[in-house]
Amino acid sequence: MPLTCRHIRQLHDNFVDSELSPSLTAEVHAHLLQCPECRRQVQMLRTVGDMIARDDTAPSLSSDFASKVVAQLPQVRGDVDSFDRRWGRRLTFNRVLFPALAASLFIAIVIWPRQESGNGTKVAGASAMKSVVDPTMEAVAGTKKAAESLNTLLTISVDQARSDVREGMDKVEQLRRTSSEPLSFTSILLQPFNELPQPVEQPDAKDGKVRF
Amino acid sequence: MDQPTAGDGRLTQLEERRLIERAQKGCATSAHSLIAAHQDRLHAFVWRLVRSRDDAEEICQDAFLRAFSALDSFNFTYRFSTWLFTIGYRLSLNCMRRRKSYSGDVDFSAFSADGARDSVADGVANTDEAVRLQKTIWENVDQLTPQQRATVLLFYKESLSCQEIGDVLGMPAATVKSHLHRARARLKDLLEGNLGEDWTNVRFGAAGGNA
Numbered sequence: 001m002p003l004t005c006r007h008i009r010q011l012h013d014n015f016v017d018s019e020l021s022p023s024l025t026a027e028v029h030a031h032l033l034q035c036p037e038c039r040r041q042v043q044m045l046r047t048v049g050d051m052i053a054r055d056d057t058a059p060s061l062s063s064d065f066a067s068k069v070v071a072q073l074p075q076v077r078g079d080v081d082s083f084d085r086r087w088g089r090r091l092t093f094n095r096v097l098f099p100a101l102a103a104s105l106f107i108a109i110v111i112w113p114r115q116e117s118g119n120g121t122k123v124a125g126a127s128a129m130k131s132v133v134d135p136t137m138e139a140v141a142g143t144k145k146a147a148e149s150l151n152t153l154l155t156i157s158v159d160q161a162r163s164d165v166r167e168g169m170d171k172v173e174q175l176r177r178t179s180s181e182p183l184s185f186t187s188i189l190l191q192p193f194n195e196l197p198q199p200v201e202q203p204d205a206k207d208g209k210v211r212f
Numbered sequence: 213m214d215q216p217t218a219g220d221g222r223l224t225q226l227e228e229r230r231l232i233e234r235a236q237k238g239c240a241t242s243a244h245s246l247i248a249a250h251q252d253r254l255h256a257f258v259w260r261l262v263r264s265r266d267d268a269e270e271i272c273q274d275a276f277l278r279a280f281s282a283l284d285s286f287n288f289t290y291r292f293s294t295w296l297f298t299i300g301y302r303l304s305l306n307c308m309r310r311r312k313s314y315s316g317d318v319d320f321s322a323f324s325a326d327g328a329r330d331s332v333a334d335g336v337a338n339t340d341e342a343v344r345l346q347k348t349i350w351e352n353v354d355q356l357t358p359q360q361r362a363t364v365l366l367f368y369k370e371s372l373s374c375q376e377i378g379d380v381l382g383m384p385a386a387t388v389k390s391h392l393h394r395a396r397a398r399l400k401d402l403l404e405g406n407l408g409e410d411w412t413n414v415r416f417g418a419a420g421g422n423a
Contacts, residue, residue, distance in 0.1 A: 013393055046350055047345070048399055048403070050347050051349045053368045053369055054344070058255060059259065059265050059268075061252065062269075066244050067281075068273070069247050069276045070240050070243050072273075073277070200258055
């Protein structure tokens, strides 16, 4: 069944935008060839589109528009080299100023009110700082004492170890003098075990076995 | 300075990306190139919506400043122009709301006086019929709703797809299609009453094609 003008009118947009299937496109083409009114409407759609697309009647901006906008941009400074300087400033802020600011806020918000609520009166700045610093210094002094004690302990241990080694060397020397056979490393190592008491034979041993 | 190198004077996607990345690092030259590559298109779009030269320039300036202030968060899946048109469209709507002049009651005598009409004769439509037809078409485009006008401008002048227009206007592609269909139907109705019988014989100049 051939398409009527009413059907074709619904397809005008899709036909102009080339969105119809090949077979439907061919049918619309066939209809347009024999229908002047539909042909006129499709031509009007195309003309409107062409006119708008080719229009260049908009007034132009001033020639220095781009420069004026760039001058108002806060984050751009000259060429790309300025990037390093800009980030340098940011890093300075991030690494130095920001931690200092945070520490000041922490003292002002957390530590200061505690001092005030402790004695119920407003504490002067110097005394508040002193009460914070003194325990810290005491803790540092305690740490120093602990380190000295540890140092003394280590000195005693080292002296003890040194005397033990010296005693062991004397024993080996003495063994070498008394022994007729040349000393091996195994004999030196087993010497303390050889000095252990021998097992005592049980009185009821009949089978010749030694029981411990 | 980087210059647009695409055939139609527009930046390729790669060039655009490179310029944006350098502008994000604070390069003023790249920022200048980005603005220069988009300013005329944005201005034409905004001017067609608000129909005021001063307002259009102010909106363009504001749109660029807003775009660059948020450049660090730019999503490279979109074109920079899409982003700019989105900002420009919203600012234009705000401007029109302030003026409470949604549909165009444009003084075309003033429009002709500033010399803009002369450029039509030199460019696209260099015959009296073509000039008359173009004037009639724009008069009727100005009577469309802001959404329909923006849809028509982005579709025909910027050659954006319905999906891209939806990104700009903040609506689904199907709604854009519906706006476009209604805009065309209304333009057809308006032009039927305003055009004479001789419009089909309009001939364009060298810069144009056939009607």
